[in-house]
Amino acid sequence: MALDEIKIGGMGARRRRVEDNRFIRGKGNYVDDIVLQGMLHMEILRSPMAHARIKSIDVSKAYEIPGVRLVLTGEMMAARNLAWMPTLSYDTQAVLATDKVRFQGQEVAAVIADDPYIAKDACQAIVVEYEALPVIVNPLQAMASDATVIRDDKENQPGNKVFDWEIGDREATDKAFAEADVISKMELHYPRSHPSPMETCGSIADFNRATGKLTVYMTSQAPHIVRAAVAMVAELPEHMIRIVSPDLGGGFGNKVPIYPGYVISILASILTERPVKWIEDKTGNLISTGFGRDVYLKGEMALRKDGKILGMRMNTISDHGAFYADAQPSKFKIGLMHSTFACYDLPAAHLTSTGYYTNKAPGGVAYRCSFRVTEAMFFQERMIHAAADDLGMDQAEFRRMNLVKDDMFPYRTAFGFLTDSGQYEKCLNVGMEAIGYSTFKQEQEEARKRGKLLGIGISTMTEPLGAGNSREYDILGIKMFDSAELRVHMTGKAILRTGAMNQGQGHQTTWAQIVAHELGIPADDITVEEGDTDTAPFGMGTYASRSTPVAGAAVAMVSRKIRAKARKIAAHLLEVSEEDIEWELGRFYVRSNKERGVTIQDCALAAYSNMPDGMEPGLENNAYYDPPNLTWPFAAYFVKVEVDAETGVWDVLNVVAVDDCGVRINPMIVEGQIMGGLTEAYAMASMQYITFDEEGNCIGSNYMDYLLPTAWETPGFELHEVVTPCPHHPIGAKGIGECATVAGPAAFVNAVVNAVSHTGVRNIDMPMMPNRVYEALTTGKDVSGMPPVRISE
Amino acid sequence: MYPSRFGYESPKTVEEAIAILDASGGDAKILAGGQSLVPMLKLRFAAPEMLVDINNIDGLRYINVEADGTVRIGALTRHEDLEYSDELPTASPVLAAAAHLVADPIVRTRGTFVGSVCHADPQGDWAAAMTALGGHIVAQGPNGKRTIEVKDFVIGPFQNALAYNEIAIEAVIPAPKGKSTGSYLKLERRVGDFATASVAVSLDMVGDVVARAGSALAGVGGRTIDATDAVASLVGQKLTEENIKTAAEAVAAAAEPRSDHRGTSDYKRQIVKTFVIRILTGLAESSQKVA
Numbered sequence A: 001m002a003l004d005e006i007k008i009g010g011m012g013a014r015r016r017r018v019e020d021n022r023f024i025r026g027k028g029n030y031v032d033d034i035v036l037q038g039m040l041h042m043e044i045l046r047s048p049m050a051h052a053r054i055k056s057i058d059v060s061k062a063y064e065i066p067g068v069r070l071v072l073t074g075e076m077m078a079a080r081n082l083a084w085m086p087t088l089s090y091d092t093q094a095v096l097a098t099d100k101v102r103f104q105g106q107e108v109a110a111v112i113a114d115d116p117y118i119a120k121d122a123c124q125a126i127v128v129e130y131e132a133l134p135v136i137v138n139p140l141q142a143m144a145s146d147a148t149v150i151r152d153d154k155e156n157q158p159g160n161k162v163f164d165w166e167i168g169d170r171e172a173t174d175k176a177f178a179e180a181d182v183i184s185k186m187e188l189h190y191p192r193s194h195p196s197p198m199e200t201c202g203s204i205a206d207f208n209r210a211t212g213k214l215t216v217y218m219t220s221q222a223p224h225i226v227r228a229a230v231a232m233v234a235e236l237p238e239h240m241i242r243i244v245s246p247d248l249g250g251g252f253g254n255k256v257p258i259y260p261g262y263v264i265s266i267l268a269s270i271l272t273e274r275p276v277k278w279i280e281d282k283t284g285n286l287i288s289t290g291f292g293r294d295v296y297l298k299g300e301m302a303l304r305k306d307g308k309i310l311g312m313r314m315n316t317i318s319d320h321g322a323f324y325a326d327a328q329p330s331k332f333k334i335g336l337m338h339s340t341f342a343c344y345d346l347p348a349a350h351l352t353s354t355g356y357y358t359n360k361a362p363g364g365v366a367y368r369c370s371f372r373v374t375e376a377m378f379f380q381e382r383m384i385h386a387a388a389d390d391l392g393m394d395q396a397e398f399r400r401m402n403l404v405k406d407d408m409f410p411y412r413t414a415f416g417f418l419t420d421s422g423q424y425e426k427c428l429n430v431g432m433e434a435i436g437y438s439t440f441k442q443e444q445e446e447a448r449k450r451g452k453l454l455g456i457g458i459s460t461m462t463e464p465l466g467a468g469n470s471r472e473y474d475i476l477g478i479k480m481f482d483s484a485e486l487r488v489h490m491t492g493k494a495i496l497r498t499g500a501m502n503q504g505q506g507h508q509t510t511w512a513q514i515v516a517h518e519l520g521i522p523a524d525d526i527t528v529e530e531g532d533t534d535t536a537p538f539g540m541g542t543y544a545s546r547s548t549p550v551a552g553a554a555v556a557m558v559s560r561k562i563r564a565k566a567r568k569i570a571a572h573l574l575e576v577s578e579e580d581i582e583w584e585l586g587r588f589y590v591r592s593n594k595e596r597g598v599t600i601q602d603c604a605l606a607a608y609s610n611m612p613d614g615m616e617p618g619l620e621n622n623a624y625y626d627p628p629n630l631t632w633p634f635a636a637y638f639v640k641v642e643v644d645a646e647t648g649v650w651d652v653l654n655v656v657a658v659d660d661c662g663v664r665i666n667p668m669i670v671e672g673q674i675m676g677g678l679t680e681a682y683a684m685a686s687m688q689y690i691t692f693d694e695e696g697n698c699i700g701s702n703y704m705d706y707l708l709p710t711a712w713e714t715p716g717f718e719l720h721e722v723v724t725p726c727p728h729h730p731i732g733a734k735g736i737g738e739c740a741t742v743a744g745p746a747a748f749v750n751a752v753v754n755a756v757s758h759t760g761v762r763n764i765d766m767p768m769m770p771n772r773v774y775e776a777l778t779t780g781k782d783v784s785g786m787p788p789v790r791i792s793e
Numbered sequence B: 001m002y003p004s005r006f007g008y009e010s011p012k013t014v015e016e017a018i019a020i021l022d023a024s025g026g027d028a029k030i031l032a033g034g035q036s037l038v039p040m041l042k043l044r045f046a047a048p049e050m051l052v053d054i055n056n057i058d059g060l061r062y063i064n065v066e067a068d069g070t071v072r073i074g075a076l077t078r079h080e081d082l083e084y085s086d087e088l089p090t091a092s093p094v095l096a097a098a099a100h101l102v103a104d105p106i107v108r109t110r111g112t113f114v115g116s117v118c119h120a121d122p123q124g125d126w127a128a129a130m131t132a133l134g135g136h137i138v139a140q141g142p143n144g145k146r147t148i149e150v151k152d153f154v155i156g157p158f159q160n161a162l163a164y165n166e167i168a169i170e171a172v173i174p175a176p177k178g179k180s181t182g183s184y185l186k187l188e189r190r191v192g193d194f195a196t197a198s199v200a201v202s203l204d205m206v207g208d209v210v211a212r213a214g215s216a217l218a219g220v221g222g223r224t225i226d227a228t229d230a231v232a233s234l235v236g237q238k239l240t241e242e243n244i245k246t247a248a249e250a251v252a253a254a255a256e257p258r259s260d261h262r263g264t265s266d267y268k269r270q271i272v273k274t275f276v277i278r279i280l281t282g283l284a285e286s287s288q289k290v291a
Ligand SMILES: Cc1cc2nc3c(=O)[nH]c(=O)nc-3n(C[C@H](O)[C@H](O)[C@H](O)COP(=O)(O)OP(=O)(O)OC[C@H]3O[C@@H](n4cnc5c(N)ncnc54)[C@H](O)[C@@H]3O)c2cc1C
Pocket: B029, B030, B031, B032, B033, B034, B035, B036, B037, B038, B039, B075, B101, B102, B103, B104, B107, B110, B111, B112, B113, B114, B115, B116, B117, B118, B119, B121, B123, B124, B125, B126, B162, B166, B167, B168, B169, B192, B193, B194, B195
């Protein structure tokens, strides 16, 4: 008798997260929870200046403090060829500054001491003499012909430019514009923000002179990449390096890059021959580690009178801070920005992108998104909103007209992506129905008569999730596949390991559900382990919504390999030929007699005790999965707001989110991901940004200045689902971890802009702080957050 | 976030605490709720030699409403005690309105009313509320107790009038002339945010006539702003649309806001004005209902 899939925690089961049991009891195991024998503590001295030459560093006073074991400076790193390290985007980054500091918060020296208090005292005792240099805080300053060159350490560095890049068909796009009836324009700034995971970055490096082995416990979303990088930088043999990511307190892209602190702690452990723990404080995390966004986007859309989109021209200028240190697929300089407009039938498009160095923290990391798609989709939906308004068309109808239709798949986008599935119009309809779209305009007009300003905003998008396929996607040349290894023990229990790295996504819960679905082993009987490079198979880690599309597929594939072997064992046990065997969840049976069967557990036992002649014993295997394409989920979000005309304060009245992420493994986890993403979308739209003053001081170095919304102000969300299975994924799943952060912000901005559109305002840059909304309302002009951002009068 | 080394004392009586402060010669700091001091220690913005923790002193956590309407608040009364008080909504509607706008629910379980006034943050809510209400602080030192009007107590940003060996043991809101009414409105970017602008308006009413008017602002100047003069024109009057508007404009003019990333100075004045109008209009409506 087949098992009840929901009962065994298989596909579709709302299984409670296995992880939560230990987290809510305080039994998680984060880097800072790990205590090793003889462990020392490291603190980093950071630069107070954004751009300055280092004239001298005097560490003698630091050494006078009892308990100080080692003080490291750039000079000492340089002596070991470790003052600079490669980044994940073919740039270099200073580990400890030697020549000059290039952003406020840059690592200048490190103290290793008996406890962190002593280390902090000693940091304060280090005397650094700086000579101030002109500070560049935005690309506009960086591109000036007389701008100071920030990266004078690099040979052949043309000014402050990081890259120039373009994609698309310029000629066809020009032609589309020549034929256009209406040309609509949009220009905006997606402000800098910081992923700020609850847990900051940190590491414990433990070099054992006797065995020659280096073990590093650290906060990495991609431990295997770190092992490879350490092998290259530290010149240690790869088998003598073990990277362990224990429980991670969130990542959101912030824990993909390799940070100086990790590298310094490694050298410190080698020199002191003791484990060295480095735990970054909150300010250190906010001012020095990978930020997100900070892109200026500009574009114009060629339109036919009837509403058909003919072409799109777009330009981005991105601010990368002092080092180009975010990870991206090496072919694409500005991530997957060119996935913009992928859900629309857009005949011609062209994108030019330029990146600049500035005296700000390095990054541009994919903050909960697949390499810049957040900026891409935000621009897309602001542009679409403006175009519909310019044409005098209804927002929903304009989208309906231009969305790719169900029968057009597979659809080649203007920038060359291949979208493969979706029911865009259905999602739009579900959302319109749920938010009460048809009666909104009337409601809005009546409210206006009573002096109330209501607005509605829509955001629809598909995004490319789950890099890669190895033809197109690699990081530093390493192809973006992923892996899973499954060992079924003789009692039918199992352990699964993957090359992904959980940081809140619930892999322990959902991976087991995939195995349960494929093998009928109850999910509770499966242990899931990730993050230890000595035991887990090689993989590229978790970011860009790639876990389920890639590692998750590998889990299904390895389970199928196990099932294939189990089938042979079943034939042996049932004394029939393999062809006469049928499978139902958890059980093989004889086709002619359904009563005669063996369970997967019977097969597991036999694999160790009664295998067929000539068969290799055991029941374990691994799978490396190279996806044929990205996965393309679809989102249609609707937001209704009310704006207080006297203060500019806006309240969210209703949020409707329709998501199609294909087959849902665990609907509860999917819903959690969507709600989390919508919260971050609301955060971006309303308050969450990091600015800098003219001297390059970071405004937002603590949580009183860098605002994250709490449960108090976060609105409620109404979720709906549409299911279009992914045609190439073994279980039909698509990525979902980031859809809401990506598509969400535009829905909020579109709603507020809609509420004040009677004044002629077309754009308010995020975050839409009450003062910006008030300014828009009272001046009738767009409100730009573009620099120079004046902090004081 | 590791503070510098500091000593720690935990006296059991006010007298003992004063003796420790006195002996320290100015290098000690009182630790009340710790919600301002501890962050400053962790950021190393403050590095006192000694902390004198007053949390183990009995008898300092109370809200006493006396027969004549005087409200007395002890030095260890937490923000949440005001938030959940049954008596305050009638005894002092301004304090009741402000209580749930101070910080966030977690901070409110520890932070103290008196500690907040002592901290004298220009964006602090309680100093503004106290100023509008014309309250005073009772300080105790080696030579006994003295009373300091709030407007003389808060002498600048993060500066109060206490001597190094004095403790603020109580905050007092004087008895109203008639019925205590009023409210507190705050524009914040998020729960737990300090005020972009906030407004306290306190009116003592006899029937529908204003017997005493007080107002103060937080977040719109380098210190708590006493706008009591700006609402003085309301005394002896019934509230009308006209005098409400005049008062609101006068209060807005008393603000000294700076332009920053929270908004321009004009914007902040507009908020002050709007809030004064909203508070007074609300009071006018309810006093009409009563009358
Ligand atoms: C996240 C967060 C958000 C906040 N938001 C707000 C807000 O929106 N509005 C607002 O008004 N406040 C806010 N605060 C501050 C909070 O209200 C504090 O509780 C308050 O400012 C200080 O009170 P405390 O009891 O915590 O004092 P402590 O931190 O213990 O002390 C503060 C200072 O006052 C001195 N002091 C304390 N008690 C006495 C006393 N009895 N006699 C003499 N000196 C004394 C101390 O020595 C110290 O210098 C916030 C704090 C946090 C952490």
